[in-house]
Amino acid sequence: xxxxxxxxxxxxxxxxxxxxxxxxxxxxxxxxxxxxxxxxxxxxxxxxxxxxxxxxxxxxxxxxxxxxxxxxxxxxxxxxxxxxxxxxxxxxxxxxxxxxxxxxxxxxxxxxxxxxxxxxxxxxxxxxxxxxxxxxxxxxxxxxxxxxxxxxxxxxxxxxxxxxxxxxxxxxxxxxxxxxxxxxxxxxxxxxxxxxxxxxxxxxxxxxxxxxxxxxxxxxxxxxxxxxxxxxxxxxxxxxxxxxxxxxxxxxxxxxxxxxxxxxxxxxxxxx
Amino acid sequence: xxxxxxxxxxxxxxxxxxxxxxxxxxxxxxxxxxxxxxxxxxxxxxxxxxxxxxxxxxxxxxxxxxxxxxxxxxxxxxxxxxxxxxxxxxxxxxxxxxxxxxxxxxxxxxxxxxxxxxxxxxxxxxxxxxxxxxxxxxxxxxxxxxxxxxxxxxxxxxxxxxxxxxxxxxxxxxxxxxxxxxxxxxxxxxxxxxxxxxxxxxxxxxxxxxxxxxxxxxxxxxxxxxxxxxxxxxxxxxxxxxxxxxxxxxxxxxxxxxxxxxxxxxxxxxxx
Numbered sequence: 001x002x003x004x005x006x007x008x009x010x011x012x013x014x015x016x017x018x019x020x021x022x023x024x025x026x027x028x029x030x031x032x033x034x035x036x037x038x039x040x041x042x043x044x045x046x047x048x049x050x051x052x053x054x055x056x057x058x059x060x061x062x063x064x065x066x067x068x069x070x071x072x073x074x075x076x077x078x079x080x081x082x083x084x085x086x087x088x089x090x091x092x093x094x095x096x097x098x099x100x101x102x103x104x105x106x107x108x109x110x111x112x113x114x115x116x117x118x119x120x121x122x123x124x125x126x127x128x129x130x131x132x133x134x135x136x137x138x139x140x141x142x143x144x145x146x147x148x149x150x151x152x153x154x155x156x157x158x159x160x161x162x163x164x165x166x167x168x169x170x171x172x173x174x175x176x177x178x179x180x181x182x183x184x185x186x187x188x189x190x191x192x193x194x195x196x197x198x199x200x201x202x203x204x205x206x207x208x209x210x211x212x213x214x215x216x217x218x219x220x221x222x223x224x225x226x227x228x229x230x231x232x233x234x235x236x237x238x239x240x241x242x243x244x245x246x247x248x249x250x251x252x253x254x255x256x257x258x259x260x261x262x263x264x265x266x267x268x269x270x271x272x
Numbered sequence: 273x274x275x276x277x278x279x280x281x282x283x284x285x286x287x288x289x290x291x292x293x294x295x296x297x298x299x300x301x302x303x304x305x306x307x308x309x310x311x312x313x314x315x316x317x318x319x320x321x322x323x324x325x326x327x328x329x330x331x332x333x334x335x336x337x338x339x340x341x342x343x344x345x346x347x348x349x350x351x352x353x354x355x356x357x358x359x360x361x362x363x364x365x366x367x368x369x370x371x372x373x374x375x376x377x378x379x380x381x382x383x384x385x386x387x388x389x390x391x392x393x394x395x396x397x398x399x400x401x402x403x404x405x406x407x408x409x410x411x412x413x414x415x416x417x418x419x420x421x422x423x424x425x426x427x428x429x430x431x432x433x434x435x436x437x438x439x440x441x442x443x444x445x446x447x448x449x450x451x452x453x454x455x456x457x458x459x460x461x462x463x464x465x466x467x468x469x470x471x472x473x474x475x476x477x478x479x480x481x482x483x484x485x486x487x488x489x490x491x492x493x494x495x496x497x498x499x500x501x502x503x504x505x506x507x508x509x510x511x512x513x514x515x516x517x518x519x520x521x522x523x524x525x526x527x528x529x530x531x532x533x534x535x536x537x538x539x540x541x542x543x544x
Contacts, residue, residue, distance in 0.1 A: 036433070038426040065428060100510055103458045107444070145458070149447050150440075154310040156337060161308070161436055168422075168437055172379070175421050186375045186417070238372055 013041040013174050015117050017090075019163060020046045020082050022138055023129040027052055031062025032160035033127075034069035040167030041174070046074045046082045046124070079126070079138045087121035088113070091142035092162055093134050102144040106169040109146045114173055125166060130159055190238035201242050202229050208249050285313040285446050287389050289362075291435060292318045292354050294410055295401040299324055303334025304432035305399075306341035312439030313446070318346045318354045318396070351398070351410045359393035360385070363414035364434055365406050374416040378441040381418045386445055397438060402431055462510035473514050474501050480521050 019037055024030050024047060034045060047054060054075050063070045076082035083089050090109060091101075104112065113123045126142060128134030139145065148157070148165050157165070193201075206215065206225055215221045237245070291309055296302050296319060306317060319326060326347050335342045348354035355361050362381060363373075376384065385395045398414060400406030411417065420429070420437050429437070465473075478487065478497055487493045509517070 035426075035428070039422045039429065041423040065426060100460075100462070100513060101458060105444075148440075149444050150311045151313040151443065154307075154337060156307070157311065161433065164433055165436070165440055168420075168440075171423065172377075172421050185372065187372045190372070241372060 013171070014043075015122070016042050016044065016174075017113050017117070017170065018044045018046055018086065018122070018124040019167075020048065020079075020124050020126050021050070021159070022048045022079055022082075022126060022134060023051065024159070025051045025130050027056040027058030027060075028062040029130060029159045030056065030059040031064075031066075031070070032158075033163045034059070034063040034066040036160045036164035037069050037167055038066040039164060040171040042167050042170070043069050043072060044074075045069050045072065046076060048076045048079055048082045050075075079141060083124055083126075083141060085122055086124040088116045088123040089142045090123070090125045090144050090146050091134055091139045092125060092127050092146045092148075092166060093139055099136065099140060101139070101142070103147050104144050105149055106146055106166045107173075109144070109166070110169040110173040112144070113170065127159060127162060185236055187238050190240050193237050193239050193242045197239065197242050198232075198237070201245060202232070204246060205232075205249060208253055211253075285443070286315075287394070288314050288316065288446075289385050289389070289442065290316045290318055290358065290394070290396040291439075292320065292351075292396050292398050293322070293431070294320045294351055294354075294398060294406060295323065296431070297323045297402050299328040299330030299332075300334040301402060301431045302328065302331040303336075303338075303342070304430075305435045306331070306335040306338040308432045308436035309341050309439060310338040311436060312443040314439050314442070315341050315344060316346075317341050317344070318348060320348045320351055320354045322347075351413060355396055355398075355413060357394060358396040360388045360395040361398065361414045362396070362416050362418050363398045363406055363411045364418045364420075364438060365400065365411055373411070373414070375419050376416050377421055378418055378438045379445075381416070381438070382441040382445040384416070385442065399431060399434060462512050465509050465511050465514045469511065469514050470504075470509070473517060474504070476518060477504075477521060480525055483525075 019033065019042060021030065021033060024033075027050075030045075030047065030050065037043065037045060050056065052058070054073065055070075060067070060070055074082075090104075090113070116123050125146065126134060126138055128138070146166060148155075148162065150157070202225075205228065209215050209228075215224050232245075235241075291305065291314060293302065293305060296305075299322075302319065302322065309315065309317060322328065324330070326345065327342075332339070332342055346354075362376075362385070388395050397418065398406060398410055400410070418438060420427075420434065422429070474497075477500065481487045481500075487496050504517075507513075
């Protein structure tokens with residue numbers, strides 16, 4: 001799925017949560033995390049003890065298009081240092097092993113984080129190393145654990161996917177604050193047909209169908225007309241589309257089955 | 273994020289939407305899509321003209337853990353054939369170029385799909401090739417377009433990520449039907465402390481603080497006690513945690529600063 005429009009600025013999400021990767025192993029994964037973050041309007045990435053050091057050319061290459069996240073990375077040598085300035089901390093892990101923790105889904109976590117940020121707090125989200133996940137001591141630092149609802153028989157996500165799902169919920173929540181409709185009709189520049197145009201079209205259609213003997217018998221005609229008007233009415237047709245439908249009616253009316261004299265057809269077209 | 277529990281069966285999501293990849297290029301991406309699908313409890317994958325043919329060893333390797341999706345792949349030589357048995361079709365694309373289409377976000381699409389499936393319809397979701405996306409003719413076949421809300425300045429997702437986000441919304445919706453709380457306290461086997469245990473703890477704590485001269489002056493004591501009880505009360509403590517807190521109080525009370533005779537300390541410990 002593509003469609004990046006570089007003429008549009010990022011949605012202004014700041015202040016936003018900080019993403020903190022503990023002991024990340026592969027530079028490629030760090031780069032993919034940077035991309036997933038920017039997909040979701042998140043730009044503040046902290047790294048704790050990246051295995052291959054920092055800066056990391058592999059991470060930069062994998063972050064293609066998300067250089068602004070990589071360039072702003074902050075490096076730390078301990079989890080405690082990386083979270084020191086935060087008031088609220090979330091850990092992402094499949095299971096808080098042996099600890100008593102609030103476990104929250106990403107959608108609710110997004111609302112909680114939004115509330116904390118609105119209250120002036122700084123919020124961070126911890127992600128553990130690729131294979132092993134967060135160690136208990138890091139989970140213990142967190143106020144809550146985020147658990148992504150996924151098929152319990154197959155929960156394995158890569159690091160960037162985990163960041164993407166958590167960031168996505170955050171982005172949807174924030175974006176929804178500037179927006180009214182989760183569904184819209186994308187009709188480009190074409191204006192919707194007004195009701196006069198629609199009624200004109202209905203009458204044209206019904207006349208053509210009367211001519212063709214379709215709206216028969218007469219006692220059923222009113223119901224058939226209502227059904228047809230409902231059908232076309234719920235399409236929210238644009239003006240060009242209505243014109244197209246007029247053209248279709250004309251074309252169908254003018255069609256004559258093979259076998260009749262083609263000259264007659266031509267004559268009728270020119271009669272109009 | 274890991275935590276797959278292979279002792280648990282997949283959530284029973286069938287009937288579920290079919291995922292249809294048009295002209296997928298890289299076997300690795302097909303494998304990653306299979307994993308993202310299984311993360312979300314989706315198992316029915318259709319391929320239209322995969323570039324490197326089918327079966328594809330690269331896809332199988334990349335699908336590690338999601339072999340059941342790969343083994344059930346259906347192969348088609350046209351989009352029309354791949355969607356022929358479906359009543360509802362969604363296209364995923366950043367923008368329905370020049371077409372009048374309902375554009376819907378994944379969360380609402382999940383509800384629509386659920387409704388269609390509940391009504392006995394078969395639903396499919398089209399994903400285009402990695403770089404170019406769906407061609408207009410394929411988008412035209414779809415009833416609606418799914419557009420994932422993402423940072424408009426950086427919308428680029430890989431194929432598996434797009435499948436993951438759309439599938440995630442579907443999974444969350446379906447899973448929520450069997451579930452009550454998006455947040456829960458995971459406390460393992462430990463029972464919550466009952467109120468008698470909490471009150472006993474509060475009295476122990478307050479007694480210790482009275483001894484230490486902390487709850488002073490007397491006219492402020494009731495408010496301080498209420499605040500302390502509120503603080504510990506909202507933790508929803510387990511019995512083991514309450515025992516731990518009792519232990520902390522004992523330990524703190526028994527501590528003596530360095531400089532006193534160590535023998536006195538030892539004596540007091542053994543006195544108990």
